Amino acid sequence: MPSKFPEVQGGGSLIIAWQVQQKNVLVVGGGEVAAGRILHALNADAKVTVVCPASGLNDEVAFRVSQSQVTHIDRNFEPADLEGADMVLCAIDDPEASTSVWKLCKERRIPANIADVPPECDFYFGSVHRDGPLQVMVSTNGNGPKLASIVRKKIADTLPDNMGAAIENVGKLRKKLRDVAPSPQEGPKRMKWMSGVCESWRLEDLVHMNERDMAGLLTHYESGRIPTLGEVRTSLLALP
Incomplete structure (x- = not known):
């Protein structure tokens, strides 16, 4: 008898939007991969600390250090660097040192990602399309990062222009609606x-x-009616 419920497909990851705003993210390394990790963390409004000798910083990471976008510790990683860290992103070309960072994070229950070593990752980075508040991530669960990028580009090509602007307006409308109908029973x-x-x-x-359109539209919430934008603007023109 066929089930009416979705079939379980094991082997995946729990795809979530992890809020790291004002959280302490420690990045070990300063090369190209680290630069990408740093940008992801900064885009999420995290407080980023980079531990890496100055000689190992690439141009992008050195720029972010010079602009005080990140805190820089000019030396190799030490266990004490984990103090206060909410997340660790390790991107160094030293497998033994990377595994050491991973084991220390496990002992201290700090979520960590060791670049290019899937078994030593609590989470993976996917390929992300960004348009304002819209973020679309494609993950291959660590199997094929380049393929994730190809799939992400195909998805992005199908999205309409100005999708981000539309989402921003919908977000504003939702906030205004909560002011109009704040009761949990109205949920x-x-x-x-x-x-x-x-x-x-x-x-x-x-x-x-x-x-003004939002204000006019919200006057119809109580009745449950959803007029068109043209109808909203026509009714607004009729107001004294």
């Missing part, structure tokens, strides 16, 4: 109404929706 209705707006409005309308 299901808020979700249903917002879903209706996203499904019935064109992407172009969401992109061009302004603060």
Whole structure:
């Protein structure tokens, strides 16, 4: 008898959006791979510390050090560097030293990623498409980073222009809706109404929706009706 529930597909990763804002991320190494890891962490508003001799910093990492975007410790890694770290990203060309970092992180229960060594990773970095608040990540679970990049580019090519701007406006509308209907009991209705707006409005309308449009649209929340952008603006013109 066929099941009505989704089939379990083992062997995957738990894909989540990890919030590291103002968290302490330690990056061991200063080469090209480390540069990419650092950028990911900075994009997530983390506080980044890089431990690596100055002679080992590539141009990008050296630039971020010079601009005070990261804190730099000018020497090789020492166990004491783990003090206060919320996450460790190791990207050095020394397998023995990398494994040592991994074991220390395991002892201290600090989530870590050891570049190019999948068995020594609590999490993987995927290939990411970014458009404002929109982030689309493709992961191959450590099997094929280049293939992840190819798949990510194909997905990005199918996305409409201005998707990020539309998402930003939807986020603003959601916040305003919570002010209009803050009660937890309103939660299901808020979700249903917002879903209706996203499904019935064109992407172009969401992109061009302004603060006045949002205010006009929200007057229809209580009734549950979802007018078009044209209807919202027509009703606003009729106001004194």
